[in-house]
Amino acid sequence: MKKHAFAIIVLIMLISGILQACTMNRINRQISKQDNADQRQQIYNKNLTGISYVNTYRNKQTNTLKDTHDSGLQNDENKRKNRAADIKANESGKIMVVMFHNFVEKFSSKGSDDGQYTITFDRFRELLQTLYDRKYRLISMRDYLTNNITVPEGCKPIIFTFDDASPGQFSLVEQNGNLMINPKSAVGIMDEFYSIHPDFGIKGTFYVSLGKSTFEGRGTLEERLKYLINKGFEIGNHTLNHIDISRAGSGYELQKEIGGNQKMISELVPGYIMDTLALPFGASSDVNKDYIISGNYEGVEYQNRAILLVGSEPTLSPVNKYSTPLSMSRVRAPGINPVQYDLDWWLKNINPDEEYISDGDPDTVAVPKAKEELIDKNKLQGKTLILW
Numbered sequence: 596m597k598k599h600a601f602a603i604i605v606l607i608m609l610i611s612g613i614l615q616a617c618t619m620n621r622i623n624r625q626i627s628k629q630d631n632a633d634q635r636q637q638i639y640n641k642n643l644t645g646i647s648y649v650n651t652y653r654n655k656q657t658n659t660l661k662d663t664h665d666s667g668l669q670n671d672e673n674k675r676k677n678r679a680a681d682i683k684a685n686e687s688g689k690i691m692v693v694m695f696h697n698f699v700e701k702f703s704s705k706g707s708d709d710g711q712y713t714i715t716f717d718r719f720r721e722l723l724q725t726l727y728d729r730k731y732r733l734i735s736m737r738d739y740l741t742n743n744i745t746v747p748e749g750c751k752p753i754i755f756t757f758d759d760a761s762p763g764q765f766s767l768v769e770q771n772g773n774l775m776i777n778p779k780s781a782v783g784i785m786d787e788f789y790s791i792h793p794d795f796g797i798k799g800t801f802y803v804s805l806g807k808s809t810f811e812g813r814g815t816l817e818e819r820l821k822y823l824i825n826k827g828f829e830i831g832n833h834t835l836n837h838i839d840i841s842r843a844g845s846g847y848e849l850q851k852e853i854g855g856n857q858k859m860i861s862e863l864v865p866g867y868i869m870d871t872l873a874l875p876f877g878a879s880s881d882v883n884k885d886y887i888i889s890g891n892y893e894g895v896e897y898q899n900r901a902i903l904l905v906g907s908e909p910t911l912s913p914v915n916k917y918s919t920p921l922s923m924s925r926v927r928a929p930g931i932n933p934v935q936y937d938l939d940w941w942l943k944n945i946n947p948d949e950e951y952i953s954d955g956d957p958d959t960v961a962v963p964k965a966k967e968e969l970i971d972k973n974k975l976q977g978k979t980l981i982l983w
Contacts (some may be wrong), residue, residue, distance in 0.1 A: 686817025710931025
C-alpha cells in the first residue's frame with residue numbers, strides 16, 4: 596500500500612510536469628505567430644490560467660494521496676500495537692539459554708557423578724515436546740547476538756548450548772558406506788523431532804575443546820565438524836584443553852588455550868570463526884581477563900562476542916539495557932538428579948510476564964509501555980519500537 600501510494604504521487608507529478616512543459620511550448624509557438632504585443636500578452640495570460648489549474652489539481656491530488664499514505668501508516672502502527680497487546684508481546688524479557696552436557700541411553704552412577712549433568716535420550720525427547728507445546732522455538736547464539744530473533748508471534752525464543760563435545764551429543768555412524776547422524780545422539784533426536792515439527796527449528800552451539808576427544812565416532816574430526824556446521828549448528832570455544840581459566844598462570848597461557856583452539860578449527864574448517872566462549876567449569880578470572888575476550892596466538896586472532904557462564908538463570912533480551920553478553924548466564928538442563936534452578940524448575944517458576952514473547956515481526960521490537968525504560972534504543976539497530 597505504501598509503495599503503491601508513493602508511485603501514484605510520483606506519476607501525477609510526472610504527468611503534470613509533462614503537461615506544463617507541453618503547454619508552455621504551445622504558448623511560445625502561438626506568441627511567436629503574433630505581431631501585436633497586446634495579442635501576445637492575452638494568449639500568455641489565457642494559457643497561464645490553464646497551467647495554474649493543472650498545478651492546483653496536482654497539488655490537491657498529491658496532498659490527498661499523502662494524507663491517505665500517512666493515514667495508512669498510522670493504521671498499520673495501530674494494528675501492530677493492538678496485535679502486540681493481544682499476544683502480550685514482550686521483547687525486553689528473559690530468554691532461556693540451556694546448558695547440556697551428557698546424553699546417555701541409561702544412567703548408572705559412577706563415583707562422584709550423581710547425574711546432575713546427565714540426561715537420557717528418552718527424557719530429552721520428552722523435553723523437546725514439552726518445550727514445543729509451551730511455544731518455545733529454537734534460535735541460534737548468532738541470532739541472539741545480532742538481535743535477529745524471528746520466531747512466530749506469541750512464541751518464546753530458546754537457545755541450546757552443548758559443552759564438552761561428547762558422542763552422546765553428536766556422533767556419526769556409517770550406513771551403506773555413507774556417514775550419517777547417529778540416531779542415538781542429541782542431534783539425531785533433534786533431527787527426528789525437526790522432521791515432525793519443522794517450526795521448532797534445529798539450532799544450537801557446541802562448545803568444543805579440540806585438544807581433547809571431540810564427538811568420538813566414525814569420520815575424521817574435520818568431517819564431524821563440517822557435518823554439524825552444514826546442518827546449521829554453530830561451534831563455540833571451550834579452550835583447547837578444557838582448562839580452568841581461573842588457574843591460568845599468564846596472559847600467554849590464556850591466549851594459547853583460547854587462540855590455540857581457534858587456530859586448530861581454522862586448520863580443520865578454513866575460514867570458520869568461533870566468536871563465543873563457554874567457560875570450562877564456569878570459572879572466570881579477574882587476572883588477565885582482557886585475554887578472555889580477545890587476543891592473538893601464533894598470528895591467529897580471536898574476539899569473543901559472548902562469554903557464557905555455568906549460571907543458574909535465564910539471560911536477558913539483546914535489546915534490554917541490562918543484558919551482558921560478556922557475562923551470559925545459562926540454565927542447566929534437567930539431569931537425572933534434579934537441582935534447584937535447572938530448566939524444569941524454571942519452567943514451573945518463571946513469571947510469564949518476565950519472559951521474552953515475540954511479536955512475530957523481525958523489523959519491530961514490541962514491549963508493554965511499562966517496560967519501555969528497559970530498552971536500550973541504541974541496540975534496536977534500525978528496528979521500530981512498538982509500545983502497547
